[in-house]
Amino acid sequence: MKLALLKTPDTDLKVSPVPKDTAPATPKLKQATQSHRFDAEIVSVTKRYAPLGAPAVDNISLRIPRNSYCCLLGPSGCGKSTTLRMLAGHEDVSEGAILIHDREITTLPPVERGTSMMFQDYALFPHLTALDNVAFSLKVRGVAQIERRAKAREYLELVQMDHLAERLPNQMSGGQQQRVALARSLITRPKVLLLDEPLSALDPFLRIRMRAELKRIQKELGISFIHVTHSQDEALALADLIVVMNDAVIMQAAPAREVFETPTNAFVAKFLGGHNVIQSKGREVSVRADQCHLGARPGMNSLSGKISMIEYQGTNVRITVTTAENEDMTVLMPALTYFDHAPEIGETAQMSWEASDEHALAPM
Numbered sequence: 001m002k003l004a005l006l007k008t009p010d011t012d013l014k015v016s017p018v019p020k021d022t023a024p025a026t027p028k029l030k031q032a033t034q035s036h037r038f039d040a041e042i043v044s045v046t047k048r049y050a051p052l053g054a055p056a057v058d059n060i061s062l063r064i065p066r067n068s069y070c071c072l073l074g075p076s077g078c079g080k081s082t083t084l085r086m087l088a089g090h091e092d093v094s095e096g097a098i099l100i101h102d103r104e105i106t107t108l109p110p111v112e113r114g115t116s117m118m119f120q121d122y123a124l125f126p127h128l129t130a131l132d133n134v135a136f137s138l139k140v141r142g143v144a145q146i147e148r149r150a151k152a153r154e155y156l157e158l159v160q161m162d163h164l165a166e167r168l169p170n171q172m173s174g175g176q177q178q179r180v181a182l183a184r185s186l187i188t189r190p191k192v193l194l195l196d197e198p199l200s201a202l203d204p205f206l207r208i209r210m211r212a213e214l215k216r217i218q219k220e221l222g223i224s225f226i227h228v229t230h231s232q233d234e235a236l237a238l239a240d241l242i243v244v245m246n247d248a249v250i251m252q253a254a255p256a257r258e259v260f261e262t263p264t265n266a267f268v269a270k271f272l273g274g275h276n277v278i279q280s281k282g283r284e285v286s287v288r289a290d291q292c293h294l295g296a297r298p299g300m301n302s303l304s305g306k307i308s309m310i311e312y313q314g315t316n317v318r319i320t321v322t323t324a325e326n327e328d329m330t331v332l333m334p335a336l337t338y339f340d341h342a343p344e345i346g347e348t349a350q351m352s353w354e355a356s357d358e359h360a361l362a363p364m
């Protein structure tokens with residue numbers, strides 16, 4: 001590949017301090033309209049940590065449309081963090097190219113790429129207040145104190161932490177530190193924000209609250225966020241674009257609803273959960289667990305097995321039917337229906353589904 005061909009005229013390469021005229025008293029943070037088609041593009045990128053070893057990322061291509069919330073989702077070791085680190089410039093690309101706003105940045109140092117990274121452990125400076133932590137990168141860039149503090153306040157307001165501006169990190173909760181870390185990574189006005197498992201250190205309640213906040217802030221700023229996660233729920237809740245990875249390659253990249261409703265192959269269907277992968281009339285299909293029923297029904301396809309697990313989930317009950325071939329199938333039924341005739345573990349059961357709810361899977 002001739003990477004030079006991908007270069008576009010550079011109008012925004014300089015690592016300039018935030019322009020002086022962009023520090024309004026009230027936040028006006030949305031980025032100006034620009035003409036690029038994609039916020040980020042990955043073009044046939046491969047990463048090999050060892051010259052002869054298996055690639056950690058193997059010839060992946062991805063286009064992230066403007067103003068997208070993109071989640072990189074996949075099991076441990078599939079190459080998500082490596083992809084993120086290559087976007088950030090923390091890891092060299094072995095082959096291929098990366099573009100941000102149509103400009104090739106493959107070999108540029110992190111600070112010149114228009115990206116910013118928010119780390120899992122927040123990495124705040126312990127001796128600096130929230131305000132000074134957020135202002136820090138502007139200080140490094142030579143922005144005057146009054147201006148950088150005004151700007152830092154604006155970003156603390158965005159993450160609803162302005163009331164704790166003078167607190168040190170050890171005087172803040174994990175969730176509050178995370179908001180400060182988010183403000184700190186946004187103050188340089190990145191074109192794309194990279195987030196490596198940003199919610200994993202939070203308790204489940206806070207995680208759900210923060211993910212709503214992340215989505216709000218992403219839409220408010222009008223930039224793309226690329227967020228690495230192991231969590232299917234998190235990706236489905238947040239993402240405009242879900243990128244499912246496995247074994248160093250992209251299995252599917254599509255809007256959340258499309259990935260859930262039409263997984264491309266058995267890996268995606270199983271990894272997302274909520275699907276049964278079934279051999280039906282000589283082909284492999286997925287059927288959503290909430291479209292499967294307990295008991296044989298006329299005109300429907302069915303299989304038989306034994307009920308091996310019943311999990312009460314509040315709104316729904318999740319019932320596992322284990323077949324003679326030792327395959328676990330799931331029926332997700334409304335709790336109210338379940339309690340009408342509560343089946344029990346060990347019972348022989350039929351699982352049925354409409355042929356029209358079958359979704360054909362591509363061979364892997």
Ligand SMILES: Nc1ncnc2c1ncn2[C@@H]1O[C@H](COP(=O)(O)OP(=O)(O)OP(=O)(O)O)[C@@H](O)[C@H]1O
Pocket residue numbers: 049050056074075076077078079080081082083230
């Ligand atoms: N610095 C490194 N040197 C050598 N191999 C590495 C390095 N970093 C990652 N790898 C390998 O590259 C592959 C992809 O790792 P990566 O960290 O990108 O996966 P991941 O999907 O982010 O996993 P996790 O969810 O566990 O963080 C793995 O096999 C890993 O062992």
